[in-house]
Amino acid sequence: MDAYQSVGIRRRLKRFFRRDGRALIFAMDHGFEHGPADFEPVWEHVDPRIIMRKVVRAGIDGVMMLPGVTRLAVDELKPDTGLMIKLTSKTELRPKDEQLLQSQLGFVEDAIKLGADAIAATVYWGSPQEDVMMRQFAEIASYAHDLGFPIVQFAYPRGPYINEKYGSKEDYRVVMYGARAAVEIGADMIKTYWTGSKETFAKVVDAAAGVPVLLSGGAKTDSPVDFLKLVWEVIEAGGAGAVVGRNIFQRENPEPMIRALLRVVHRNEDPEEAAKAEGLL
Template sequence: MSYSPTYNEVGKRIRLSRILRNDRAVVFAFDHGVEHGPSDFPPEHVNPRVILEKVVDAGVDAIMMLPGIARITWDIWGNKTALIVKVTSKTNLRPKDERLLQSPFGYVEDAVALGADAVAATVYWGSQYEDLMLQRWFTIRESAETYGLPCLQLAYPRGPAIANRYDVEIVRYGARAAAESGADLIKTYYTGNLETFREVVRAASGIPVLMSGGPRREKEIDFLRDVWNVIQAGGKGVVVGRNIFQHKNPKAMIKAVKAVVHEDKTPEEAVKLLEQ
C-alpha cells in the first residue's frame, strides 16, 4: 500500500520548494532594523522599500523579515519571491545581560495571514535563557505544523560559557540541537573553512543548512569564497543581509551570490558580475 502524505506534509513540501530552488537558496535577511537598529543601514536603505525593490528585482529566492515590514511592503515582494516571517527578535536597547533572549515579535497566524512560505525563530543555544526560547520555539513549531508551514531555526550558540561562537564544535552542536528540536531549515554561523563546515552539515543530519551572512566583508571575493565553501561542504545556501544592503551595488552582489549558489560558479567567476 502506497503512503499518502498528510495535508500538512504536502503544504510544507510545496512551500519549501518555493524557498529552495534547485534544492538551494539565497535568502535576503532583513531583520536588522530591530536586531541592530536603523544605524545598520546606509542612509539610502533606511526606507525598507528602496532596498527591497532592489533585491526582488535581482531575483533573490526569499526574504526573511518581521511581520510589520512585510505588511507595509507587500506590494513589492508579493507573488515575486518567497516570504519567511520571523516571529522572534530582540533589541540592543536592552541591558547587555538580557540580550541573549529573543522575545515574541509576532505570531504564526501573522505569517499565515501575510501569505508566508515559512516562519523563522532564533534559539541562542547556550544562553541562560535557552529554556524560555525553547518553549517559544516548540509553540511556534506546533502552530506552524498545523498550517503546513516550514520552520527555519536561527541556531545561534551564544552564552556566558561560549568563548568562540564560531568554533566548529560549538556550531555543529547548535546545528544538531536545531535538527533534534524539529527545524526544517537551519541558519547558523560559518566556521571559517570548507572542512569544518562540512562537519556542521553532517551534524544537521540531513536538515538543510544555510550560512548566516554575518558582518560585511571588506572584499566581495572573500564573502563569495565563504559562500562557495558552504556549497562545497554540502550547505544549501546563505541567509545574507549586511553583505547586500551595505554594498554599493546590492543587485549586482545578489547576482554574484546567486551565481555561486545556483550556477556553481567559482568566486573568481562570480565576482566579475560586480564589474559589469
C-alpha cells in the same frame, strides 16, 4: 498517503529552494536587532521598499523580514519570491544581562495573514534563557506544522559559558551542536554561523542529517570577492546556501552582488569569475 500538513510544508519550502536544493535569501531584520544605524552606509535602504525592490529585481530566491516591515514592503515581492517571517527578536537597547534572550514579537496567525511561506525563530543555544527560547520555538513550530508551514531556526550558540566550556561560537563543535539541537527540536531549515573552513562546516551539515543548512551572512566584508569565496565554501561543504543582510544592503549598488552570489550558489561558479561577470572586479 502524506498528511495534508506534510504536503504544505514541502511545497512551501520549494518556494525558497530551486531544483538544485539551494537558496539565497535576503535578511531584513537588522533595524530591530541592531538599530537603524546599520543602514547608515547606504541610508536610502532604511526604507524596506527601496531595498526590497532592488533585491527582487536582481533575482533573489527569498526574503526574511519581521511582521511590521513585511506589511510595508510585501508589495515589492514577486509571486514566486519566498517570504519568511521571523517571529522572535530583541533590541540592543536592553540591559546587557538580558541580551541572550529573544522574545516573541508576533504570532503564527500574523505570519499567515501576511502571506508567509515559512516562519522563523531564533534560539541562542547555551544562553541562560535557553529554556525560554526552546519552549517558544517548540510552540511556534508545533502550530506552524499543524497548519502546513515550515519552521526555520536561527541556531546560534551564545552564552556566558560558550568560550570557556565549549569553545568560541566559531568553533565548529559548538556550531555543530546548535545545528543538531535545531534538527532534534523540529526545524525544517537552519541558519547558523560559519565555522572557519569547508571541512568543519561539512560536519555541521552532517550533524543536520539532511535538514538544509544556510550560512548566516554576518558583517559586511571589505571586498565582495571575500564574501563570495565564503559562500562558495559553504556550497562546497554541502550547505544549502546563505541568508544575507549587511553584505547586500550596506552596498551602494547591491544588485551585481546578488547576481554574483546567485552564480556561486546555483551554478557553483568560481567566486572571482562570478565577480568579474557582474562587474565587481
